[in-house]
Amino acid sequence: MDVRVYPATRLEGTVNPPSSKNYTTRYLLAAALAEGESLIRYPAESEDAAALKRCLADLGAELIPDGPHLRVRGFGANPRNPGTLNPGNAGAVLRFLMAVCAATLDEITFVTDYAESLGRRPHGDLLDALAQLGAQVESREGRLPITIRTGPPAGAGSRSGWERPPSGRVGRLRGGTVRVSGSVSSQYTSALLFAAPLIGEDVTIEVTGDMKSRPPIRQTLQVLQEAGIRVEAGDDLRRFHIPGGQRYRPREYTVPGDYPGAAALMAAAAVVPSDVTIPRLFPDEQGERQAIDVLRAMGADIAHDGQQVWIRGGRPLRGVRFDGDPFTDAVLALTAAAVLAEGETVFYNVENLRYKECDRISDYRAELNKLGARVAEERDKLIVRGRPEGVEGGVTVESRIDHRVIMGLTIVALRAREPVVIRDAHHVAKSYPAFFADLRGLGARVEEH
Template sequence: MGNLKLYPKKLEGEVKIPPSKSMAHRAVICAALGNGISKIENIDYSDDIIATIDAMSSLGAKITKKEDYLEVCGVKWNPSNNDECSKLHLKSNSERIIDCNESGSTLRFLVPIAALFDGVNRFVGRGNLGKRPLDTYYNIFDKQGIKYSYKDGILDLKTEGRLKSGEFKVKGNISSQFITGLLFTLPLLDEDSKIIITTEMESKGYIDLTLSAIKDFGVDIINNNYEEFIIKGNQSYKSRDYRVEGDYSQAAFFLSADAISNDVIVNDLKLDSLQGDKEVLDILERMGLSLRYKNSGLIGKVEGNLRATVIDGSQCPDIIPVISLVAALSEGTTEIINAGRLRIKECDRLSAVTCELNKLGTKISEKEDGLIIKGVKELKGGVEVWSHKDHRIAMTLAIASTVCDLPIILKDYECVSKSYPEFWEDFKAIGGVFNEWNVGE
């Protein structure tokens, strides 16, 4: 990977936020499990979304990239006419390779979905994906007699056997991705099922997104206050046209840029969105950012000084890196709590944020499940920082560079392709200044 030299330069202009990666994953999966042909508009082909497209294709869906939309021919499509979709067949006679790349969502969503089909499923991937725990599924497999094997430290998981309906007890304080995977899968089984949540539910926003997408594609699930989910069996996903909404987790970078003296108008956000990362609006307002609408987009302005607050990371972990940057430039001491899951993302994000932002003069210290951030008045530059090959760390450091006193060198900047392939183009279009840099120059 390469390096960029980023110069201190105020950002000013408008950005069309890319489509929600969370909703795109869900739309592709629902459409691919469907009974016809769906059209998905406003989709960004990030590495993670490509992983989900390829994974669902490996299960038999026919997915085609058109000029400005994605056409998805579902695995349940069995028309009488002899068009392309009628030629689909499930690949059940040999080992399927399901390549999740570095996408935790793809992996955890697809493990139970793949258990709808006969044959051996082999999940592979890269980076830290093999370190993400899957014990929730292993416990279910043990109870149901589904065969599985895996290797420690890398993703190489094999499963064989079909999932059966029933009662599933799942902890709520683990990744919501496990619950989402089951919510996708259980309606397609012949009998009714129930998911019982045995602890307080974290990341409710992500469950809301899943239930919303599932409902949009014609499947009904009863949510009893996030304590249990009642799922009728023998349902089917219905094909439809679907537009993916803008992504609040990506908007967080530019709204945070506004909080530290940039002037960016953020477009294409759904105001009544169920995305958990919409919490960024409330957090930034508590810290002193006044939000208003301009040219049909959202822009923030700070009157006076930013102020410290307490931030609960349990419902919105993906925005914590860039919010930490804002907190570092706020008066007082900010505490980030309930964010332990950030340690098993693409990198240990709590450690990475602490290490890299402290190089710029911040005063951040780690706790086991959070951060203590003492505000400083300014950031220094003239140093080399590293993305840790994590897209959210790279974008956080890009926003930080706009208010440093000297340029910074960012190592491994291309990792933004995981979620936001056009980030550097958008950053440049609103005034960001950078160039390729060879370390040692």
């Protein structure tokens, strides 16, 4: 699907944001890893959530829709082995499942239909960590397809020298200390945190190198605690001790609103005259909550009472300078607002944007500049010289198979002089299927072709 986005004159109304992508991933996984029935209230209805649900069903979980909620009968520490799992284009889903499957199955292969997006992303640091815990891994230089084996290597007979792990159980990881790099993605650390309680022995995780995206690790710790899992975490989130042989408990979870998706709505509302309310946004562990502070620093009229956000757009915006790492999934939407602000904006410490659904620095910069924006890049920075008068538009831009690129380009297109076509905009459904419908609900004109 392509979309044509027309210049907007006013946005007005209340818009319910999608449910949090990150909490949905974590609650679904924790529920599947518990024996017994859990209830998840308001899980996200996105492609990533659907991909995880498919994988969990393949592993033996029973998923029973209950209106807007989901009942999950988990498989505990004993999933059934489907042989192959396909997590769609969902990075967090893939990485969490690789670690959990390594801890619970003899052999499993992961594949994707998204060769140009998830197929290009690196997982080597996580695979190295799993190897330290006893897994044998085959991959294309740390990329999909990936096979993880913890049982006897294919063809190993009694004379092959292969020895059962000390736990005596075939197909399981061993405990001990595992070192994992934090410089590319926090998802590797979260993945180990989800898997460690399922291993028969204690695990100590040490995070090495530069450490990116701490807030999602806090989300993981929160969910593990809610699921009854004990973790001792250092204050700097560099060292964790997880006692072995724990059980996830079934329980009820409620998924909050999604700040990254809401940040796209906030940025859209900030760059045109508007009066927009976004409910279901609470003070939780989502780092993208900081989008409110960034937009306020830009001069936007925005308020948050811990339940909902109000924004009255149309004020002139000015450039800002922020470390973008704590709100990684809002950087693209905020960069779009910066394109329409007076002066220079710099989001620094964002190199790991290059390892997401596309290279969110080079690829996004290229598409924004086709619209008439003035965006430059450094290895770890997005640098914007704003055009408060708006951009030319009147061109066709590419989605780069990236939901956040699509949302960012849409925000800028609302302030273009001529309509903008975004190709393959259906990929927005990775996290926010209703994005265009919600913008139309606020009064924007967006045609789908």
